[in-house]
Amino acid sequence: MSLTQQDVARIAKLARIAVTEQEITAVGQQLNDIFGLIEKMQAVNTDHVEPMAHPQDASLRLRADAVAESNRRDDFMALAPQAEAGLFLVPKVIE
Amino acid sequence: MKWEVVIGLEVHVQLSTVSKIFSGASTAFGAEPNTQACNVDLAYPGVLPVLNEAAVDKAIHLGLALGAKINQKNVFARKNYFYPDLPKGYQISQMDLPVVEGGQIAILVGDEEKIIRVTRAHMEEDAGKSLHEDFHGLSGIDLNRAGTPLLEIVSEPDMRSVDEAVAYAKALYTLVTWLGICDGNMQEGSFRMDVNVSVRPQGQEAFGTRREIKNLNSFRFLEQAAKYEIQWQIDTLEEGGKIQQATVLFDPDTGETRMMRSKEDAHDYRYFPDPDLLPVRISDAWIARAQSEMPELPGQMKARFAAEYGLSAYDAALLTASLAQARYFEAAAKASGQGKLVANWINGDIAARLNRDGGDILACPISPERLAGLVARIADNTLSSKLAKQVFEALWESDLSADAIIERDGLKQVSDVGAIEKMVEEAIAANPKAVEEFRSGKEKALNALAGQVMKASKGKANPAQVLEILKNKLAG
C-alpha cells in the first residue's frame, strides 16, 4: 500500500492540520514507511478472533443522576484564547 | 408523472435527567452562558466521561414502549468531527450496538391506522450552541447544552406523506412525554427532528435520492419544510434535473429549504468504540424493573377507552394525545359515569377554548370533577344543551360547581308538565297563523311555536317535552 499526496492532503484536512506542499511530500514518505511496518499484521490470520478494545473485559459502571458540579465559568474563561460576555469567541460559524 | 413521497425521521429527544449524560453538571435550561459547563463538558485535558444511569433507564423505557429489542450489551462510540460547539472534537454516540433496536409505533391518519417501524434508538450527548448574533464578526460559543443526554430515534423510511410524517412525529412526542423521559418543551429544543425526504415515480421500487432537512423544532415547521422540499424535488425532477444527496436547513421566514454551507466537504466521522467507556451491560432484572414501571401506553389506553366508553377511534385518539389529557378524561368519565358525553365536551368545547388560548389540558380551569358535575346534569335532563353551554361558560370563569351555578342562576330545566302545558296553550292562542299553517301540513310551523314556548320559559323548558305537548295539543 502506498499513500498518495492526495491521501496525505485529505488526512491532514480531516485532522485539521495545515500542511504545506513540501510537508506533504516529506510526511507522505514517513507515513508510507510507518504503513510499511503496519502492513506486516495483514499476514496473520485473525479469523474468529474477537477484537479486543480494552484490557479488561468489564462492564461500564454507571453514576446516579445528580448534579455534582458548580459554576466555575470565571476560572475557565480566564484560560480562553478569546472570550466575551461569558462566551468563547471563534471566527464566524457558518451553518 | 405521479410521484410517491418517501419520508423517514430521525428525532433527537433530550432525556429529562437533572445532570448531563457524562458529567455532573446541571441540564437546567436557560442559565447564563457557560455556567453549567464543567471541565468534562469543556473537554479539558485529562477529563473522562462517566455514564448517567438515568439516561440508560429512560432509553430502556422507550425501547420497551416501542416493543423493541433492548441490546443488553451496547457500546458507545466516538463520532469524530470538528465544530466549535463540540468541545472534544468528537461526539460520544452509539454506532454498531445501540441500546434499542427495532420496535414500532402506530399512527392514525384520517381513519387509517398505519404502523411505522423504528430502526433503532441510541444514546448520545448533545452539542453546545453557536450564537450567531454578532460579536464583532465572531460567533459566541455557549456550552451549557453540551453533554445533555439525547436519545436519537431513527425510523424506517415508512412514511408516504407529510401527514404521516407529522402523525408519526406527534405519536413519538406523545410517547416520550407520556413515559416522562422527555419534558417535551419544543421551544427549548427538547424534541428536534431531522427529516429525510425523497420522491420516486409511482410504482418504482428503488428509493429516490434523499435530502435531509435538519433540526426542525415544531410540527408546523416539519409540515412546511417537508411540503416545500417535496415540491422542490418534484419540480427539479420534472424539469429534468437530478437530486443530489444533501443536508439542508429550513428557513421559517421564507418557508424554503437551503443547502448547509458547512457540510459541503464530505464527512468521514471515523467512528470507533470509545476507549474511555466500557460496554454498557443491562441486566434482565433492570429490564424487568423497567417493564414493571411501565404505565398503560397511549395505544393500549386508546383501545381501552374506545371499548370501555363506546368512543370512536378518532375520539379515543384525541383523548390519548397526552397522558394529562387521558387522565383528565378518565377522571371525569369515572366521576360522571358518562364517558361519551365527557369525550364530546373535552374534544369539543374544551379543546376549542384551549386552542384559542394556546394551552393544553393542564391549563383547563375546569377540574375533571366539575366537568363531571356538568355532564351529570345533562344526563339527568336537568340541563338542556343550551343551558349546559351557559353553565360551561360559568364553570370556566368561576370555581363553583355546576350545581351551584344552576342554583345561583336559576338555570334548571323546567320539566313540570302543568307549567309547560300552560305556556303551550298561551303560545297556541297567541299564534293562530302558525297553528293554521301546521294544521295545513307545514311541519316547520311546529318549530316556530316551540320557539315561542322556549322563549316564554327563558330557555328553561325541556325542549323534548315542549314538542311532545305541542303535538298533543295541536292534534287534539
Add this chain to the structure above:
Amino acid sequence: MINATLKALSQQLAAGAVSSEELARHYLDRIDALNPVLNAFITVDRDKTLLDARAADARRAAGNAGPLTGVPLAHKDLFCQQGWKTSCGSRMLDNFVSPYDAHVVEQCKAAGMVTLGRTNMDEFAMGSSNENSWYGPVKNPWDIQAIPGGSSGGSAAAVAARLTPVATATDTGGSIRQPASHCGVTGLKPTYGVVSRYGMVAFASSLDQGGMMAQTAEDCALMLNVMAGFDKRDSTSVERAAEDYARDLTRPLAGLKVGLPREYFAEGLSPEVARVVETAVAALKKQGAAVVDVSLPNTALSIPSYYVIAPAEASSNLSRYDGVRYGHRAAGYTDLIDMYEKTRAEGFGAEVKRRIMVGTYVLSHGYYDAYYIKAQKIRRLIANDFVEAFKSCDVILGPVAPTAAFDLGSMNNDPVEMYLSDIYTLSVNLAGLPGMSVPAGFAANGRPIGLQLIGNYFGEARLLNVAHQFQLATDWHTRAPAL
C-alpha cells in the same frame, strides 16, 4: 542525603532529623544547579513548593503526618495540577495552567507530599527519546550525549540525577520502563486500571497507565500505595479492595518461577543487553528462583498493532486541542477552519502530527476494518499469549529495550527505527499487564541497562517482591551518575 530513598527520607522526617522545608530547599537548590544542563524539569516554582513544604511540616507538628508527608516528588507534566502549568511537553498547552487536579495529584496531596516541579516529557507522551518535547530534549544524567528515553524522560533523569527522590510517570507503550532502564532507576507501570487516569492528559486511553520511578522497588511500593485506588471519575478505574503493595517485599524467592520468553532473546537484542539480562537471571536463580522457558509468539506483531491502536485513539483524544477554549491559538487566520488548521499545525510537533495522521487514516472510511479491527484482533492474540505463558510462571523476565540509550539526534528522521526499539515493552500495554524496569547493569559505554519484569494482572505486589529481592542481592540501583 542526596542518595536517600523515599523510605529513608520518610524515616528522617518522622524522626525530626530534617524538616520538609529543609528537604525541599535541598532539592530545589540541586534542581537549580543541574537542570540547566539536564532539562529534566519544565516548571519549577520555589514559592509554591516551599508553601507545600511548610504545610507538610505544620501537619506533622499537628500529629497528622502519614508515611510520605513532607516527602518531595516531581510530577510528569501531564498530570493536571491546579495552579501549575500542565504543558504535556507541547506548545499547544504552553499557556495552560490547570484549573483542577488529577486523581494522582489529589492522592499525593492527601498524603502530604510536596511538589518540586513538573518534569519534561515527549510531547503528549509520544516518543522514546524525549526529543519530541517543545521544551527541548532531556539529557541523560549518565551521559549528556545520550537520550534519557521517553516519554517520561524528565522523570527518569530527575530521579537518576537525584533531583527528586521519586517522580510520577506514565506508560502507554513503555514510557516508564524504557526511560527507567536508560537512566538506571526503578520504574513501575501498574496493571491498567489500578491508577486512575482522571486528570492524566490522554494519549491512548486503552493503553495509558500512570506509575512512578524511584531508586528502589521498595520506594515504588510505597508510592503505589499513595497513587493507586479506585476513582469513580474514571470509568476504567478498577474497583478493588485497597492493598498494601509492600506486603510481599520480604518474601523469599525460593519457588518463584521466572518465565523467559524466547522471542525476547532473539534477533535484534544487543549482546550487552543480553549479557545483563542473563546475569540478572543467574542472580535470581541463586536466590532460589526457577527459570521456565515460555513463548510469546505474537511479540513482533505488537509493533504494528500498537502503532495502529495508539495513534487511532490519540487522533481522537487530541481533537480537543482546537484553540477554542484553552491552549494555543494561531495568531492570524482567515476563517474558522483556517484557525483550526493553523492552530494545530503550530501547536503540535512533528511526531504528534504524524501519529494524528496515521490514526486519522486507520479510522477513516474504508480502512477501519483492515487496520483498526485487525489491530484489535492481534491485540487479543497478544493478550492470550500472556495468559498462556502465565500458566507456567509467576513473572516474566526480559530486556526493556534492545540496546542501552542511543545518542541524542541519532534517530531524528527515522520514526520507524524508533518504533522498532519499543518491541519488548508494547505487548505489556496491549495486554494491560503490570511491568517494571529494574537497574541491572551497564553497557560498555557506561550507560545503564534495565531488566524488565512483567507480572500477571494485579500482580504488582509479587512483581515488587521480586524486584526488591533482586535489589537486596545487587547494587545496580544504588549507583548514581557523577554530576
